[in-house]
Amino acid sequence: MTSISPTLEAEARRIVAALETAWNEGNAAAFAGEFASDADFVNVRGDHASGREAIAQGHDHIWSTVYVGSSVRYAVTQVREIAPGVGLVHVDALLRVPSGPAAGDTGAIPSLVLVQRDGAWKIASFHNTHRRRE
Amino acid sequence: MTSISPTLEAEARRIVAALETAWNEGNAAAFAGEFASDADFVNVRGDHASGREAIAQGHDHIWSTVYVGSSVRYAVTQVREIAPGVGLVHVDALLRVPSGPAAGDTGAIPSLVLVQRDGAWKIASFHNTHRRRE
Numbered sequence: 589m590t591s592i593s594p595t596l597e598a599e600a601r602r603i604v605a606a607l608e609t610a611w612n613e614g615n616a617a618a619f620a621g622e623f624a625s626d627a628d629f630v631n632v633r634g635d636h637a638s639g640r641e642a643i644a645q646g647h648d649h650i651w652s653t654v655y656v657g658s659s660v661r662y663a664v665t666q667v668r669e670i671a672p673g674v675g676l677v678h679v680d681a682l683l684r685v686p687s688g689p690a691a692g693d694t695g696a697i698p699s700l701v702l703v704q705r706d707g708a709w710k711i712a713s714f715h716n717t718h719r720r721r722e
Numbered sequence: 723m724t725s726i727s728p729t730l731e732a733e734a735r736r737i738v739a740a741l742e743t744a745w746n747e748g749n750a751a752a753f754a755g756e757f758a759s760d761a762d763f764v765n766v767r768g769d770h771a772s773g774r775e776a777i778a779q780g781h782d783h784i785w786s787t788v789y790v791g792s793s794v795r796y797a798v799t800q801v802r803e804i805a806p807g808v809g810l811v812h813v814d815a816l817l818r819v820p821s822g823p824a825a826g827d828t829g830a831i832p833s834l835v836l837v838q839r840d841g842a843w844k845i846a847s848f849h850n851t852h853r854r855r856e
Contacts, residue, residue: 630849703808715849
């Protein structure tokens with residue numbers, strides 16, 4: 589579709605900013621709160637989590653282990669309305685891990701599918717892939 | 723949503739089977755033909771292609787280089803109707819490469835977002851991630 593709802597564009601940016609803030613504060617409830625209750629999440633390892641609660645627990649786990657002390661920067665690169673009331677969002681992500689086996693900066697490209705639930709925009713699907721360095 | 727249209731379930735399986743057949747025959751036009759003209763594709767390297775033509779060219783390229791002679795097996799693991807007329811599909815994928823730097827078997831988990839265009843179901847988004855082996 590060639591046009592996009594100003595509401596969707598704004599909501600996509602709000603949701604991605606909220607995820608970034610939640611990650612950087614280690615706030616799993618806030619992070620998962622942007623997802624629909626039955627959302628699907630595929631992480632950079634190819635693990636598939638189903639549901640808001642599993643998404644919260646998974647992030648609590650990584651923030652206390654492999655990604656402890658980490659921070660992210662997210663930039664929205666594209667928002668499309670692929671069906672009425674359904675947004676497809678692509679993000680340029682940079683993860684900074686201060687120490688441990690994953691220490692360093694890693695790029696990734698998550699895509700999000702946004703839907704409307706009870707009058708609010710929520711993430712129905714989040715799928716993430718590391719960018720490979722040549 | 724708790725219910726799913728029988729049409730969506732059947733179309734998801736038809737589309738995934740068509741992608742598998744097209745890959746195994748090295749038929750880029752057939753592969754890309756399952757996508758909407760403005761589809762987005764994120765591959766396992768985190769590269770983002772936009773549009774059916776770029777998707778066809780990208781697959782022609784990998785089938786003549788790093789994935790020459792390769793085959794895939796796809797199994798649909800989940801189909802959800804996340805909004806009216808919009809399907810979210812998760813797939814268990816196995817890629818077999820006979821030789822070269824990528825030789826061997828590699829698991830992946832693509833997700834697809836299906837929409838209706840001119841009365842037909844098409845892929846609006848395809849996002850793929852390798853499964854990590856411990």
